[in-house]
Structure formats: C-alpha cells, structure tokens
Amino acid sequence: MAKKSREILWEVGCEGHTDAWVVAENWELATVEAAAFWDVPWAKVAARCVCKQRIPGAPRNVCCRCGRVYYGPAPMCGACRETVRTEEYLLQQARRRGYRTGKLA
Ligand SMILES: [Zn+2]
Incomplete structure (x- = not known):
C-alpha cells in the first residue's frame, strides 16, 4: 500500500x-x-495568490485538466503539462510586449 497521503489538489x-x-499538503x-511553476520568487506572488479550487483526496492518475487517466507525476498528464507551460510562456511574452509598448502599467 502506498503511504496515506494528505495531499490536496489546488x-x-x-x-x-x-x-x-x-x-x-x-x-x-x-x-x-x-x-x-510560474518561475517567480515566492515572496513576490504569495500575497496575490488566490485559491480557485481546493480538492482534497483528488484521484491520482486522473489528469486535473483533461480528466484522462494517465501515468506520471500529479496532477496532470504530460500533454496538459506542456500545454499549461506554453500558455504561461506565451502570457509572459505578451506581458513583456505590453510593458514595452506601455499598454500595461
Ligand atoms: Zn491532461
């Protein structure tokens, strides 16, 4: 048996x-x-983080994003992991462009 986990999906x-x-935990x-995941210092974002979902005892091997059964590290399958990383990367690119053109304060 795997050790009893108190892990929560957030x-x-x-x-x-x-x-x-x-x-x-x-x-x-x-x-x-x-x-x-965002690749930023924790102190910079800690106060601005908001909890959108809290799922205690989320099933392992079920992707939190697409719902497929998969094998690999929690909480999402490899394909979704790639997708969210790309989304984050593109968002940061867009924000940098925004800063440069002065559209974002
Ligand atoms: Zn997935």
Whole structure:
C-alpha cells in the first residue's frame, strides 16, 4: 500500500499568470509550488495568490485538466503539462510586449 497521503489538489490563480495546478499538503505549500511553476520568487506572488479550487483526496492518475487517466507525476498528464507551460510562456511574452509598448502599467 502506498503511504496515506494528505495531499490536496489546488488550483492557484494569480494576476498576470495562468492558473497553476499543484498538489500540496496546505495552502502555503501550494503557493510555493505555484511560484515554482510560474518561475517567480515566492515572496513576490504569495500575497496575490488566490485559491480557485481546493480538492482534497483528488484521484491520482486522473489528469486535473483533461480528466484522462494517465501515468506520471500529479496532477496532470504530460500533454496538459506542456500545454499549461506554453500558455504561461506565451502570457509572459505578451506581458513583456505590453510593458514595452506601455499598454500595461
Ligand atoms: Zn491532461
């Protein structure tokens, strides 16, 4: 038997970033994981993170994004992992362009 897990699946939102899906024991750790996904210092985003979903005991091997059964690390399948990384990358590119042209304050 696998060790009993207290892990919770979180959907973490933050202004200027795509939503991050992370598995963590508590909210603080979830924001740490989310900051790692966004590749930003935790201190910069911690206060702006919002909890969009909290799913205790989420089934393993079921992708949180597309709902397919898969094998690999939680919480999403490889294809979705790639997709969200690309979404985040494109969003950051767009924001950088925005800053340069002065459209975003
Ligand atoms: Zn998926």
